[in-house]
Amino acid sequence: MKRLQTDVVVIGGGSTGIGVLRDCAMRGYRTILLDRADLAQGTSGRFHGLLHSGGRYVVSDPESATECASENAILTRIQPEAVERTGGLFVVTDKDDPQFGDRFLAGAAVTGVPAEEITVAQALAREPRLNPAIQRAFAVQDGTVDGWQIAWTATASARQYGGQALTYHEVTQVHHDGSQVTGVTATDLKTGETVSIDCHFVLNCAGPWAGRITHMAGLPPVAVVPGRGIMVAMSHRLVNTVINRCIYPADGDIIVPIHTVCVIGTTDHKVTDPDHLEIPRQEVQQMLDAGEDLIPGFRQARAVHAWAGARPLIKDDRVAASDTRHMSRGMAVIDHSTRDGVHGMLTIGGGKLTTYRLMAEHIVDAMEEQLGTPHPCRTAEEICPGNEAGHNYLITHRLKQREADRMESPIICECELVNRSMLVQLLTEQPQASFDDLRRQLRIGMGPCQGGFCTSRVAGIAHEQQVIDEARATGLLKLFLEHRWIGLWPILNGDQVRQTALDNWIMEGTLDIAHLPSPDDVEPDPLAPMSPDPRTTDPTSTTSPSPDPTANPEVSSRSTTTTNRRARGTRAASKETK
Amino acid sequence: MFESTSHEHNLLARASLDQCVKCTICETQCPVMAVTPAFSGPKFVGPQAERYRHGESVDHSLDYCSSCGTCTLVCPQGVKIAELNSVARAAMKKDHMPLRDQLISRTIMMGAVMRPVAPIANAVLANGAARWMIEKVVGVHRKAAMPTAHTRTFASWWKKHTPAQSATAGKVVFFHGCAGQYFEVETSIKAVEVLEHLGYEVVVPPQGCCGLPLQSNGIFDTARGYVKTLAERLNIADDVPIITAAGSCAGMLKHEAHEIMGVDDPAVLRVGGRTREISEFLLDLADRGKLPLDFSPINLEVVYHVPCQVKGQGMGKPALELLRLIPGLTVVDSDATCCGIAGTYGLKKEKYDVGQAVGKPLFDKVRDVNPKLAVCDTETCRWQIAAATGAKVVHPVWLLHQAYGLS
Numbered sequence: 001m002k003r004l005q006t007d008v009v010v011i012g013g014g015s016t017g018i019g020v021l022r023d024c025a026m027r028g029y030r031t032i033l034l035d036r037a038d039l040a041q042g043t044s045g046r047f048h049g050l051l052h053s054g055g056r057y058v059v060s061d062p063e064s065a066t067e068c069a070s071e072n073a074i075l076t077r078i079q080p081e082a083v084e085r086t087g088g089l090f091v092v093t094d095k096d097d098p099q100f101g102d103r104f105l106a107g108a109a110v111t112g113v114p115a116e117e118i119t120v121a122q123a124l125a126r127e128p129r130l131n132p133a134i135q136r137a138f139a140v141q142d143g144t145v146d147g148w149q150i151a152w153t154a155t156a157s158a159r160q161y162g163g164q165a166l167t168y169h170e171v172t173q174v175h176h177d178g179s180q181v182t183g184v185t186a187t188d189l190k191t192g193e194t195v196s197i198d199c200h201f202v203l204n205c206a207g208p209w210a211g212r213i214t215h216m217a218g219l220p221p222v223a224v225v226p227g228r229g230i231m232v233a234m235s236h237r238l239v240n241t242v243i244n245r246c247i248y249p250a251d252g253d254i255i256v257p258i259h260t261v262c263v264i265g266t267t268d269h270k271v272t273d274p275d276h277l278e279i280p281r282q283e284v285q286q287m288l289d290a291g292e293d294l295i296p297g298f299r300q301a302r303a304v305h306a307w308a309g310a311r312p313l314i315k316d317d318r319v320a321a322s323d324t325r326h327m328s329r330g331m332a333v334i335d336h337s338t339r340d341g342v343h344g345m346l347t348i349g350g351g352k353l354t355t356y357r358l359m360a361e362h363i364v365d366a367m368e369e370q371l372g373t374p375h376p377c378r379t380a381e382e383i384c385p386g387n388e389a390g391h392n393y394l395i396t397h398r399l400k401q402r403e404a405d406r407m408e409s410p411i412i413c414e415c416e417l418v419n420r421s422m423l424v425q426l427l428t429e430q431p432q433a434s435f436d437d438l439r440r441q442l443r444i445g446m447g448p449c450q451g452g453f454c455t456s457r458v459a460g461i462a463h464e465q466q467v468i469d470e471a472r473a474t475g476l477l478k479l480f481l482e483h484r485w486i487g488l489w490p491i492l493n494g495d496q497v498r499q500t501a502l503d504n505w506i507m508e509g510t511l512d513i514a515h516l517p518s519p520d521d522v523e524p525d526p527l528a529p530m531s532p533d534p535r536t537t538d539p540t541s542t543t544s545p546s547p548d549p550t551a552n553p554e555v556s557s558r559s560t561t562t563t564n565r566r567a568r569g570t571r572a573a574s575k576e577t578k
Numbered sequence: 579m580f581e582s583t584s585h586e587h588n589l590l591a592r593a594s595l596d597q598c599v600k601c602t603i604c605e606t607q608c609p610v611m612a613v614t615p616a617f618s619g620p621k622f623v624g625p626q627a628e629r630y631r632h633g634e635s636v637d638h639s640l641d642y643c644s645s646c647g648t649c650t651l652v653c654p655q656g657v658k659i660a661e662l663n664s665v666a667r668a669a670m671k672k673d674h675m676p677l678r679d680q681l682i683s684r685t686i687m688m689g690a691v692m693r694p695v696a697p698i699a700n701a702v703l704a705n706g707a708a709r710w711m712i713e714k715v716v717g718v719h720r721k722a723a724m725p726t727a728h729t730r731t732f733a734s735w736w737k738k739h740t741p742a743q744s745a746t747a748g749k750v751v752f753f754h755g756c757a758g759q760y761f762e763v764e765t766s767i768k769a770v771e772v773l774e775h776l777g778y779e780v781v782v783p784p785q786g787c788c789g790l791p792l793q794s795n796g797i798f799d800t801a802r803g804y805v806k807t808l809a810e811r812l813n814i815a816d817d818v819p820i821i822t823a824a825g826s827c828a829g830m831l832k833h834e835a836h837e838i839m840g841v842d843d844p845a846v847l848r849v850g851g852r853t854r855e856i857s858e859f860l861l862d863l864a865d866r867g868k869l870p871l872d873f874s875p876i877n878l879e880v881v882y883h884v885p886c887q888v889k890g891q892g893m894g895k896p897a898l899e900l901l902r903l904i905p906g907l908t909v910v911d912s913d914a915t916c917c918g919i920a921g922t923y924g925l926k927k928e929k930y931d932v933g934q935a936v937g938k939p940l941f942d943k944v945r946d947v948n949p950k951l952a953v954c955d956t957e958t959c960r961w962q963i964a965a966a967t968g969a970k971v972v973h974p975v976w977l978l979h980q981a982y983g984l985s
Contacts, residue, residue: 128589235596236629260629302596399630403637406618414600414626447629449600498655499599 001194006030006164008201008367009184011171011213013037014044015147015353017205018154018165019360019379024203025163026382027364027375032197033155033163034186036170038437040151042274043207044353045440046309048231048265049258050242051075051143052354053088055115058107059100060249064355065111071355072141074380075150078357081386082149084393086257088142088242089123090115093293094133096247101136104246108140115140127239129295142242144258146393147353148440153384154357160385169195174202174217174345181217181344190432201367204347207312208274214347219340222347226274227311229266232287232491235302235448237262237395243294252290260395260416260447261304264291268311277308279490302495304448305487314349331359333366343370412461413454415447423458427467434523435459435480448496451484452503456511475522478513590837591658591665598625598657604649609916610642613935617642620649623666624659635670642932643667644920645794646886660890664838668796675797678717682922683791689727689760696727719930723919723965725761725957732759732766736782739770745779751812752780753831753853755824756787757957762823765957765972768979769823769856775982776863776870781818783811790830794921798839805835809845820853823973825955826887826921828855833891855888855955857897857974864903873981875906881947882974883912883940883963885956886920897955897974904981910947914940917954919962934966941966953977 008024010017013035024031035041054068076083092098101117108115116139123137124130155165166186173185183198204213211224237257245253256263267283284306291298314332331350337343346366351359361377368374383390398417409419422442430437435458438444444458445451459477462468468476488500507513604620605611611619616639618627623640630636640663649659671679682688692699702708709720732754750773758766770780788808789801809831812820822828831853835841854862863869884895901909917937918924924933944952944967952971954960960971979985 236592237632240632297593301593395632396630396634396636399627400636403639406639407615411622414621415629417626417630448596448598453600495596498597502599502601 001196002188004032004195004197006032006197006199008032008203009034009197009199010203010205011035011174011184012042012205012207012209013039013151013165013167014042014205014207015040015150015154015356016044016207016348016351016359016363017203018151018158019356020203020205020348020363021163021165022154022158022161023357023360023364023377023379024367025158025161026378027368028161029201031158031163032199033158033165034169034171034184034197035165035167036189038167038440039155039165040148041440042209043309043312044147044151044356046231046307047147047353048254048256048263049144049146050254050256050354051083051145052352053115053140053142054111054113055088055090055104055108055138055140055142056244056249056254058111058113058115059103062107062111064352065107065113067358068352068354069111069113069141071358072143074357075145075354076143076392077390078380078382079150079153079384079387080390080392082146082153082393084144084258084395086142086144086241088140088244089118089127089130090138090140090244090246091123091130091134091294092136092246093131094135095293096135096245098135100248101138101246104138108138113140127241127243129238129297130243131294131296136246138246140244142244144242144256144393145353146259150353150356152441153386156385157382166195171213171216174213176217176342176344179341179343181342199344201344201371202346203363203367204345205363207349207351208310210312210314210347210349214336217336217342217345219336219342219345222334223315224274224349225313225315226271227313228269228271228277228308229311230279230283230287230306230308231263231265232284232291232303232306233261233263234291234298235304235495236260238295238298238301240395245290245294252287255291255294257395259443264288264298266309271310274310277310279306279308279487281490284490300494302448303491303493304450304496305446305484306490307487312349312351314347331362333363335366335370337370346370412457413442413444413447415449415454416443416445418442418444418454420461423461424465427462427465431467435476436483439480445480445484449499449503450488451481452499452506455480456506471517471519472522474513474516475518478516478518479523481507481513590840591661592628594656594658595625595628595662597655598653599655601654603652603654604657604659607648607652607915609646609648609918609936610644610932614642614932616932620659620663624649624662625657628662628666631666631669633669635666637666638670640666640670642929644916644918644923644929644933644936646916646920647890648886648915651889651892658837661838664793664796668798671796675795676717678926679795679922680797681716682718682925683795683797684787685756685760685791686787688725689731689756692727693729693731693760696729699727713927717927718925719927721965722925722930723958723961725757725961728761728763730763732763735763735767736770741774741780742771743774743777745774745777747777747779749779749781749815749818751814751818751820752782753785753808753812753820753822753824753827754782755822755827755957758822758824762957762960762973765823765975768973768985769821769975771984772856772860772975772979772982773821775984776860781814783814785811788824788827788830788835790827790834791922793830793834793839794923802835802839802841805830805839805841805846806843809843809849812849813845816848818852819859820849821856821859822853823856823955823975824957825855825885826958828853829887829891855891855893855896857900857955858891858893860978861896861900864900869903870982871903873904873978874983876904876977876981877906878951879908879910879948880951880953880977881912881940881944882909882953883914883917883944883959885954885959886916888955897953901953901974901977904977907977907981909953910943912940912943914943916940917959917962919958921958924962933962937962937966944969 007029008031010033021033052068054065057065168189169186208226214222243255334347336345409421459473463473647660703724713720754766789804792801918933
């Protein structure tokens with residue numbers, strides 16, 4: 001057993017937890033973050049990649065709109081490599097009320113969200129595939145953001161201040177003496193070792209899984225109501241600008257060009273278990289129909305992958321109104337000292353990736369208020385490591401890089417232009433990585449062929465580099481493809497069927513993959529029968545695909561009051577913060 | 579000066595990238611990829627790289643594509659690979675189009691300038707020192723095949739021409755192309771005489787360049803203007819077939835203007851639908867039993883090479899089948915993908931060696947089978963094969979002309 005001492009333990013390595021880790025470390029606290037899986041593998045890895053301009057909220061949630069506008073500018077500055085400044089359009093289709101555009105412009109003026117009406121002809125010149133029947137168009141400063149890059153570079157920043165992030169560490173116990181938190185026990189899922197951490201503050205940032213953590217702590221139940229949303233990625237960018245439908249927030253109202261794909265999202269359904277998120281076919285159809293309204297021919301384009309994410313909504317009647325004073329409208333903080341008489345623990349619900357830094361600032365402020373040791377927050381000023389050049393992402397980046405090094409290093413993943421040296425370097429740094437871990441960092445297997453051509457190359461190179469033996473190589477190969485399949489089944493239609501058939505012939509026909517050696521414990525993974533209780537397993541669940549284009553939470557973010565409105569079943573309210 | 583392409587012209591080809599399953603068949607057939615590592619191959623520069631483009635082409639090596647179109651032809655999934663690449667190349671070159679590419683794309687200008695001084699022009703082009711200068715200054719390789727200028731144009735022949743017999747089979751428009759006007763005058767004349775021999779009333783409206791060399795060099799805006807003007811001139815009536823002996827120019831009218839440059843002009847589409855390469859037209863007559871087969875024997879064995887841009891029209895190898903109707907004539911299919919010239923590609927000093935390597939299997943076959951005579955439908959390919967092998971290379975209509983006793 002390993003024993004560690006620290007000031008603060010952060011539970012949950014999504015964007016919120018990572019933002020909190022960075023903020024705590026920068027304010028001088030010894031801080032350890034624990035996640036049972038990889039960073040940003042849950043909700044923060046399962047959104048559509050929108051960096052909000054605030055336009056989505058100018059009518060429904062003015063305060064969030066203003067926050068998004070300012071945080072958009074901050075993230076674009078402190079983590080520029082993760083952000084592409086695509087710009088966005090809000091379009092009124094022929095099925096929508098053109099009057100809503102007036103409310104949109106008025107709301108934008110009030111909230112300080114830059115928005116400008118342009119002519120339909122200008123919109124069509126900018127995006128030729130847009131529905132020519134649109135009635136009005138407004139240009140905003142939406143961008144796209146890679147949630148994984150946000151997570152890694154913020155974590156790298158935290159590490160510079162002594163912060164530690166321990167991935168594949170599953171929390172098993174939260175200890176307190178009845179009035180004060182004393183520590184956390186976790187299991188290192190890669191080695192099986194028990195890790196005991198003494199601390200005097202726990203920040204529960206487990207999102208949709210936050211209720212399990214409070215349950216572990218023996219505290220009165222916190223009602224987490226995960227809101228499932230599905231997304232569908234199309235094989236190339238049909239548009240290069242974020243396209244929003246100019247209506248009150250609803251299902252399928254946005255198309256986001258992120259990296260090489262474009263993603264349509266999303267839906268919102270209350271679920272009970274965030275480890276088992278369905279991707280219902282009727283919701284896929286609903287998304288494709290919604291895409292057709294914005295881009296005629298959308299249904300004929302090639303869908304390559306679908307996935308579901310869970311919004312981390314918390315519904316808690318025991319929260320006193322005073323507990324919300326540090327909150328933005330987009331989140332809920334439960335202070336267990338006032339609620340349950342246990343000091344040193346806060347549980348956070350809600351949030352969206354665009355405002356992850358501001359949320360973290362509010363949470364750490366709340367912690368410091370309880371501790372009585374205030375420090376200024378500096379996370380908005382400091383550039384995260386690896387972003388010093390200040391260049392925002394451009395779609396052409398990888399093509400330009402491969403043009404420069406194409407003679408030196410062969411390409412391994414043809415869809416996402418990953419070359420051999422990129423792979424070997426990461427394998428050297430992270431010999432224990434699963435292929436999904438590599439994927440989140442390199443984008444291997446995320447393009448149209450969905451791993452059909454690159455995965456066997458990755459397995460071969462990892463083995464040749466003596467990073468893994470034969471059994472682990474083939475085991476990881478199978479596991480990776482099983483995970484890809486989760487996101488393929490719901491969209492198998494049209495062009496992707498031909499690809500999948502070819503991939504299957506390669507894997508089954510030439511490699512006989514079903515009969516390759518594969519150790520049961522190749523990777524801590526919920527697909528393996530090692531963990532009978534899904535509540536104790538990895539969030540890459542059996543029914544939700546591994547996360548795709550990037551990370552994050554389009555999600556959730558609901559204050560207590562919003563959540564209550566939602567509970568009353570108001571359709572509009574349930575969509576309010578999407 | 580060259581506004582060239584904007585992103586929207588690319589939509590048709592771009593949408594087709596969804597059909598790529600990465601099978602790599604295009605790479606196995608790409609003649610350029612087979613001979614040089616400088617080209618990343620059609621799958622890479624086409625459906626893969628296109629996902630990373632947004633009106634800008636940062637992968638400059640795509641210019642090693644010869645635009646032969648073999649990739650599109652062989653793709654079993656229907657991806658417009660060559661078209662994607664042509665559009666990307668146009669975007670890449672739009673702000674810095676080399677002077678050389680502007681010059682060699684203007685066939686009419688070359689023809690018009692060289693014709694009055696044909697003996698001098700031919701002497702200059704045969705002069706090693708002059709060619710060295712041209713390579714240094716303009717960038718056309720010193721050994722690259724150049725057309726031979728003639729003092730007579732097709733138009734000057736046509737002006738004095740009267741048909742040998744009266745027309746009985748209806749009207750056809752003859753599209754001679756720039757080379758057929760200035761450099762390949764004999765081919766144009768033989769084509770007209772064969773058509774008239776078959777009873778057609780041949781009409782030759784004034785006409786200009788189809789824009790193909792401009793298109794293949796990425797100068798789209800000018801090329802679009804050329805093809806539209808040409809189509810208007812050729813479109814004399816809706817039911818008159820347009821026959822040409824310029825095989826690659828036929829491809830421009832039939833599909834390239836629309837598929838590569840996004841031209842939706844009604845005249846271009848109407849003309850494209852009625853354009854027939856002369857062998858295609860005659861084989862169709864033969865298939866319907868309407869082609870007189872009273873050929874005199876030609877006792878020869880020759881290699882026939884079908885040019886990439888004729889293959890790209892998706893009509894098989896009509897000339898091969900047609901020539902095999904001539905008694906005594908043994909026609910050997912070159913079975914070569916490309917001769918390496920690909921329009922103007924093989925002329926360029928940086929591409930010359932690639933072009934020669936691409937054409938080598940073809941050149942070897944010509945030398946083996948008949949080093950004196952070979953047959954090919956398009957002019958730049960004929961010049962390339964002739965320069966490399968020393969053989970005389972003629973359009974298929976030359977042999978038909980002879981077999982009908984017209985020469």
